[in-house]
Amino acid sequence: MIKTLFPLCFISILFSHLSSSQIDTTKRNHHDSVSTSENAAKIESANELFRQRLRGHFLFGNGFAEDRGAGLGIRGTYEIKNNFFIGGTFVIHLGPAKNTLTAGYGTMYYSGGEIGGRIKTSFLLFEPLVSAGEALLQIPNYEHATSMEGKLYVAPGMSVKTVFETSNIGIHVRYLFIDSFGFFALYFSYGQ
Secondary structure, eight states: OHHHHHHHHHHHHHHHHHHHHHHHHHHHHHHHHHHHHHHHHHHHHHHHHHHHHEEEEEEEEEETTTTOEEEEEEEEEEEEETTEEEEEEEEEEOOOSSOOOSTTOSOEEEEEEEEEEOEEOSSEEEEEEEEEEEEEEEEEOTTSOEEEEEEEEEEEEEEEEEEOSSOEEEEEEEEEEETTEEEEEEEEEEEO
């Protein structure tokens, strides 16, 4: 009888152990699938937040004072904390309509980083900012040919935008300090 009970007990213990490990595996698989679903939801939420904080704009306008001429460019910003952002700008000014061979005149590119804040009202967004980087200026030489010379620039400015559901339009005002001169620039923008 003991010989008969021993294998039955052994099988019973083995079966109960296998059943409990199968239940644990089922619980673990269910937990893993819930965990995977939660991770996917968190990743999607983080991606959505990233897209909401990232903004891009096309700029077009004019540079005044030093007769910079028409300006075209792009600007991108990322909101790092509520109401604070970092970003970058690239703009080309085509220079005066007439051919001027004075140092510092002619085509000019500037690109750099920027930092600023956002002040939101019911339908307007104000962005005071400071930008700094390198400006490449067209410099004439004695043979009436030109070359480009890099100069450091610093540009305080303000952006005012009207925000719609998926886009915005705005006005950007800057004063660029470049080497021994500076100029005022006004750009209109369209972006997200």
